[in-house]
Amino acid sequence: MVSALKNDPDYRKMLRDAGLRVTPQRASIITILSETDDHPNVEDLYEKTRALDDTVSVATVYRTMSVLENAGLVRKLVMDDAPARYEMMPQIDHDHLVDLDSGDLIEIPGTEIAELMSRVAAEMGYQIVSHHTVIRARKT
Amino acid sequence: MVSALKNDPDYRKMLRDAGLRVTPQRASIITILSETDDHPNVEDLYEKTRALDDTVSVATVYRTMSVLENAGLVRKLVMDDAPARYEMMPQIDHDHLVDLDSGDLIEIPGTEIAELMSRVAAEMGYQIVSHHTVIRARKT
């Protein structure tokens, strides 16, 4: 269903600017990922997207995530014992914390950590392309 | 060859204190990992360990890494597109940076990042168990 995309011509532009074609599958997948506030993995995305567009395949979800990640439009969260999860690249950067007891993935508000990383990397002569930080923690 | 371990009875104690048995395989694997300054993956470890002890199997390398990680003696570095890599748990914490052009994994000196993370986590009511941070960057 392409209507969701029509409501949000942003995605068309985002894809175009990245030199990517606007396919209905990509539109559906992006719509789902944008409307989700948790951090779905490929299976989650596939199932939710299927509900509104049964032309998408798992392979395309994988390919779309990969392509959008390379374009800097999506961030991949690499878990150390579970399939990767994804989020639309946030306007305001943040990191992630896994609550080891509940399994929840929580966003850490504030840009301090990212800013410190940039500074430290700069001191080493590097510019950060992306960073994946997942903190594993327990409630005190 | 167990001699390496005998020279470093530390490992025996480390294992004992963690409630783990001191097997020749574990001794060989720890010896190799300790003597290495890069960050080997399981395949690297397996091959290098084999050279001095041909009784180790890949499965045991996996199991040993897992067991040592749980005991807090080894840190697993989760890569987003390659097998996990390992290092002995460092005395002084540090993070890691992947040079996207060379593929090198570089240690970031200093504990600032880890300290900031602890502080931020504490503010959220969490205590960090472990964190994996991999910064992907390019030389400026």
Next chain:
DNA sequence: TTGTAAATGCGAATTATTCGCAAATGTCAA
């Protein structure tokens, strides 16, 4: 409208990692 490179679906292939099980062995108590 059309030519063509890009994208897709399908299912098979790949690959890192885990598992089951029988045999071996480290450790602790006697």
Next chain:
DNA sequence: TTGACATTTGCGAATAATTCGCATTTACAA
């Protein structure tokens, strides 16, 4: 020192996430 027994091991099979090959479809520039 010895024996008992839970732990650890090797092996190969199993699992699970992800990628790939290929024939077909499709977006879109001209």
